[in-house]
Structure formats: structure tokens, C-alpha cells
């Protein structure tokens with residue numbers, strides 16, 4: 001089975017982890033610090049903080065900006081953690097409908113803003129940046145924060161600037177299937193010292209070190225820390241991030257060419273001002289095939305394609321039903337249409353050709 005995404009672990013990665021395991025400090029030691037510095041440098045931000053997951057990084061940034069009893073405008077088309085961590089912080093998610101590319105529809109944001117709105121949280125669906133300038137402008141005009149869940153898009157760019165340096169704070173995931181991996185892990189990137197300091201306290205018990213044995217605690221916190229061997233793996237992976245993206249881009253461009261103007265489905269086009277990380281390669285069934293999605297998906301699986309659907313919209317999950325004010329038509333249409341097909345750095349062009357052939361074959365029979 002060729003999965004929709006797959007980690008790439010080479011001998012350098014393995015060696016890096018072994019070396020970290022052989023050092024004196026295997027929890028937060030030199031590797032974590034070095035990884036944070038290298039991330040900040042790669043992304044071009046002042047501060048990078050690493051966590052044991054993107055979920056805990058999201059929790060910490062929401063806590064740092066203070067969303068308790070506030071409304072936060074977010075996308076229903078994400079992994080549920082984007083919204084779950086809002087609930088865990090006592091905020092009310094307000095779902096904004098999406099555009100055909102799967103990203104939050106910035107034109108629909110202003111009508112959702114109230115006196116209680118604290119922030120806009122967007123997701124760079126499939127690795128393609130949101131329209132950053134539009135969201136920045138809305139955030140500024142209405143005095144709300146712009147937080148980016150960039151779990152899909154590490155290494156991507158918007159108008160030549162790296163994702164991670166465009167919102168008030170950005171979150172990345174290092175889960176095995178994300179653009180680079182530390183096994184489990186995540187990061188927060190920001191230019192704001194206050195967000196950085198506050199999130200750092202949430203990450204580790206709220207403890208402030210004073211001198212020698214003396215420390216103090218002014219707020220409670222968690223243990224959301226990354227360990228040193230994960231950080232060491234992350235450092236090794238970061239060196240290959242651009243290569244990973246280049247390979248995914250090659251496969252994606254090949255698919256774009258083969259699948260252009262297909263009568264049964266559409267593809268996601270990337271405009272020239274955006275560099276996608278190509279975390280996912282989604283295809284969108286034309287409306288008359290929506291009712292056949294289950295059988296098409298099953299046929300793909302039976303043919304060895306590890307397809308997936310990203311995502312069942314959050315507002316359709318039982319937990320979130322009470323938060324839905326009005327129907328989100330575009331999101332539901334997107335869900336009816338979308339299937340993610342294999343596109344990852346472990347695939348050769350031959351694998352991509354085979355995958356495309358299987359897909360064309362399946363569609364030729366329906």
C-alpha cells in the first residue's frame with residue numbers, strides 16, 4: 001500500500017538520534033536549543049519554541065494570547081486539534097466557510113467579527129498558504145490576532161516570504177506524516193517576545209529559573225517539552241526539508257499535467273505567488289460523482305493506494321454541532337469531493353506514474 005504521505009528516515013537521521021541518546025542529557029539539552037535556533041533561522045523569525053506536538057503548541061499559543069471566554073474565528077477544514085485546543089482554553093470557535101482551495105474565505109471573516117473576537121486561526125490546507133495579506137489587513141483593521149496553524153506548510157512561502165514569519169504566531173507539526181518529522185513533535189514560531197515568553201511558561205510548568213536552586217511559579221503549566229533525541233532527528237530532517245519539498249513538487253507537477261482537464265475530477269492549482277509544501281495532493285470529484293465517492297475510494301484502496309480524506313469538517317463532528325450557526329456550504333461541498341492521493345518524498349517518478357495510471361484506470365471505468 002502506497003500511503004498518501006510517508007516519512008523519510010535515512011542513515012544520517014538514525015545516527016543523529018543515536019548520538020543524542022549517548023549524550024548526558026536526553027531530555028531538554030543542547031539539541032533542543034540548537035533545533036530552536038536552526039528553526040528560527042530557517043523561518044526567518046526571532047523566536048522558535050519546540051513542543052512534544054503541534055497540539056500542545058496550539059494549546060500554548062492560545063493560552064499565551066488569552067482566548068478564555070472569547071470567540072475565535074477559524075476554519076472547519078482542519079484536523080480537530082485546531083479547534084479542540086480552543087475549547088480546552090475556554091474559547092468559542094466560530095467557523096468561517098472556506099474557498100475552493102480549502103482555505104478560510106477571508107472575505108467572509110469580517111461579518112463574523114464581534115466585540116468578543118480575539119483571533120483568527122487559519123490553516124494552510126495541503127501546504128498552500130492562505131491569502132496572508134488579506135488576513136493581516138483584517139486582523140489589523142479589527143484589532144484581532146492572526147494565528148496560523150501551519151502544520152501542513154513548513155517550508156512553504158507566500159510572496160517570497162517563509163510561512164512562519166507572516167502571522168502573529170505560527171504552529172508547525174512534526175508528526176511522522178507532516179513535512180518533516182521528530183516522531184511526535186511541534187513548534188511555535190513568532191516575532192512577538194510576549195507570546196514567546198508566555199508560551200514557554202505554559203510548556204514547562206510555569207517555572208521561572210532564578211539562581212542556583214531557586215525558582216518561582218507565577219502561573220500553572222504543563223510538560224509539553226520535546227526531548228533531545230527528537231530534536232536531534234528534527235535537526236537532521238530540517239537539512240533535507242527543501243529536498244523533500246522539491247520531490248513532492250516534482251510529483252505534484254507531474255500529476256497536474258496528467259490530470260489537467262479530467263472529466264471526472266479537478267485538481268488544486270497553486271498560484272505563482274505561493275510556494276506550497278505539497279503536504280497533500282487532493283483531487284476533487286465533480287459533483288455528479290459525489291454519490292460514488294465511497295466506491296471510488298474503496299477501489300483506490302483495493303488497488304494499493306493509501307488514499308485518505310482531509311478532512312471530515314470539524315463542524316460536522318458531534319462535539320461541535322452546538323457551535324454551528326449557519327450551514328457551511330463550501331466546506332460540505334469540499335468534503336463531498338475531496339480525496340488525497342499518494343504524494344510524498346519516498347515516491348520515485350515511477351511510483352507517481354503507476355499511481356496516476358491506476359487512478360486514470362479507475363475513473364475510466366466509472
Ligand SMILES: *Cc1c(COP(=O)(O)O)cnc(C)c1O
Nearest residue numbers: 053054055079081151173175185
Ligand atoms: C497534524 C495537525 C495537527 C496536530 O499535529 P500533532 O503534531 O499531531 O499534534 C494540528 N493541526 C493540523 C492542521 C494538522 O494537520
